[in-house]
Amino acid sequence: MVLEAQKSAISSATLPQVQVGNLPFRRCWAEINLLAFQSNIAAICHFLPNSVEYCAVVKADAYGHGAGPIAAAAFAGGVQLFAVANPIEARQVLTAAPQARALVFGSLFADELEAFADERMIATVSNEEEAVLLEQLAQRLNRKLALQLKIDTGMGRLGIWHDQALPLYQRLRSSPWLRIEAVYSHLPQADCNLAYTLAQKEQFQSILAELRQWDKGNQRIISHIDNSAGLTTFNTFPNHGIVRVGLLQYGENPMTGTEAPPVAVQPILSWYARVGMVKTLPTGTAISYGGRHTLARQSRVAVLTVGYGDGYGTALSNRAEVLLHGRRCPVLGRVTMDQIMVDVSELSTSPKAGDVATLIGTDGLEQITASELAARSGAIPWEIFCALSPRVKRIYRHD
Numbered sequence: 001m002v003l004e005a006q007k008s009a010i011s012s013a014t015l016p017q018v019q020v021g022n023l024p025f026r027r028c029w030a031e032i033n034l035l036a037f038q039s040n041i042a043a044i045c046h047f048l049p050n051s052v053e054y055c056a057v058v059k060a061d062a063y064g065h066g067a068g069p070i071a072a073a074a075f076a077g078g079v080q081l082f083a084v085a086n087p088i089e090a091r092q093v094l095t096a097a098p099q100a101r102a103l104v105f106g107s108l109f110a111d112e113l114e115a116f117a118d119e120r121m122i123a124t125v126s127n128e129e130e131a132v133l134l135e136q137l138a139q140r141l142n143r144k145l146a147l148q149l150k151i152d153t154g155m156g157r158l159g160i161w162h163d164q165a166l167p168l169y170q171r172l173r174s175s176p177w178l179r180i181e182a183v184y185s186h187l188p189q190a191d192c193n194l195a196y197t198l199a200q201k202e203q204f205q206s207i208l209a210e211l212r213q214w215d216k217g218n219q220r221i222i223s224h225i226d227n228s229a230g231l232t233t234f235n236t237f238p239n240h241g242i243v244r245v246g247l248l249q250y251g252e253n254p255m256t257g258t259e260a261p262p263v264a265v266q267p268i269l270s271w272y273a274r275v276g277m278v279k280t281l282p283t284g285t286a287i288s289y290g291g292r293h294t295l296a297r298q299s300r301v302a303v304l305t306v307g308y309g310d311g312y313g314t315a316l317s318n319r320a321e322v323l324l325h326g327r328r329c330p331v332l333g334r335v336t337m338d339q340i341m342v343d344v345s346e347l348s349t350s351p352k353a354g355d356v357a358t359l360i361g362t363d364g365l366e367q368i369t370a371s372e373l374a375a376r377s378g379a380i381p382w383e384i385f386c387a388l389s390p391r392v393k394r395i396y397r398h399d
C-alpha cells in the first residue's frame with residue numbers, strides 16, 4: 001500500500017543499485033529512467049485516495065522495461081503489490097522485491113501449482129477446477145491459501161461469467177482451505193468506450209452488492225477493476241480497494257485517439273540505434289527487400305543498426321520516422337532484421353557512422369513516443385514496448 005508517508009518517501013527513496021554493465025558495444029539500446037518511473041507512480045498515487053493500494057503490473061518483463069529493476073524501483077517507491085502473468089514472472093519479481101507480493105493473473109495449472117506454496121504469490125481463481133487445484137495444494141501444505149476471485153463482466157477472457165459468480169464465491173468462502181483475499185474484474189474498453197465501461201462497472205457493483213448481501217461476515221470485500229485507462233472513471237463509482245496500473249506508470253497514454261491520459265506522466269524509456277554508414281544514392285534506386293521504396297530524387301541515405309530482430313517491426317516499413325540531429329527522418333523501404341535505412345537528405349550536416357538516432361524519445365524539440373510508433377504501424381503502445389527483443393540492451397538511469 002502506498003501510504004502518505006511512503007508517497008513522500010518516494011522522492012528521497014534510496015534507489016536500487018542496478019547493474020548497468022560495462023557496455024561492450026552499443027548498437028541498439030534502451031535507456032530506462034527509474035527516477036521518472038517512480039515519479040509516475042507517485043503522481044498516480046497522488047490522484048488516488050490514500051486507502052487505495054497500488055498494484056504495479058509488471059508482466060511480460062515489465063512491458064519490456066525489465067521486471068527486476070522495475071520491481072525493485074517500484075518497491076523502493078512504496079509499492080508492495082505486483083501483478084504478473086505466471087509464476088515464473090512472479091518469482092522474478094519477488095527476487096527483486098522480496099518483501100512484496102505478486103498476484104498471478106493467468107490460469108492455474110496443476111504442474112505449476114507448487115509455486116503457490118510461496119505465501120507471497122496469490123493465485124487467481126476463475127472456476128471450480130482451479131478452486132479444487134488450490135485446495136489440493138493447501139491440503140498438502142496443511143494451511144489455508146489466499147486467492148483472488150476473478151469475475152468476467154464483459155472481457156470474455158478469464159474469470160467466472162458474472163451471473164455465475166455468487167455460487168463460486170459461496171463455494172470458495174465455505175472451503176476450510178481457501179481464503180478469498182479480493183474479487184476483481186477487467187475492463188477491455190476503458191480506453192475507447194465510456195458507455196461500455198460504465199455499464200461494466202455498474203455490473204461489477206451489483207455483483208459485489210450481491211456477494212455482500214449473502215456474505216454478512218465479509219461486508220468489506222476488497223475489490224478491483226481499474227487498469228490505467230479505467231482510472232479516467234475511477235471517481236464515478238464507490239472506490240475499489242486496489243488499482244492495477246500498467247502502461248500509465250511507464251509514461252504512456254492508455255487512451256485511444258486524442259483523449260488525455262487520466263494522470264499526467266512522463267515517458268521513461270528511450271530507444272536508440274547508431275548510424276552504420278551514410279551514402280548518396282541516385283534517383284530510381286530501390287531500397288531494401290521487395291523494392292517497396294524507390295528514391296524519387298538523389299538522396300542521402302543512412303543505414304541504422306536496428307531491425308526487426310530488435311523489435312522494430314516490419315509494419316514500420318515506409319511508415320515510421322527516427323530522430324537524427326534533432327530532425328525527423330523517414331524510414332525508407334522494408335525494415336530488415338538488423339538494419340533500417342532512413343532518408344537524411346534534409347539534414348543540414350550529414351550524419352556520420354557512430355551518430356546516435358532516436359527511435360523512441362526526445363532529440364532537440366522533437367519527440368517520438370511508443371504511441372506514435374503504434375499508430376504508424378497499426379499496433380498498440382503495449383505491443384511496441386513488449387516487442388523490444390533481448391538484443392536491445394537495457395540501461396538503467398536514475399536522473
Ligand SMILES: Cc1ncc(COP(=O)(O)O)c(C=O)c1O
Binds near residue numbers: 057227228229248254
Ligand atoms: C488483468 C489486467 N489488469 C490490469 C492490466 C494493466 O493494464 P494497463 O497496462 O492498461 O494499465 C492488464 C494488462 O493487460 C491486465 O491484463
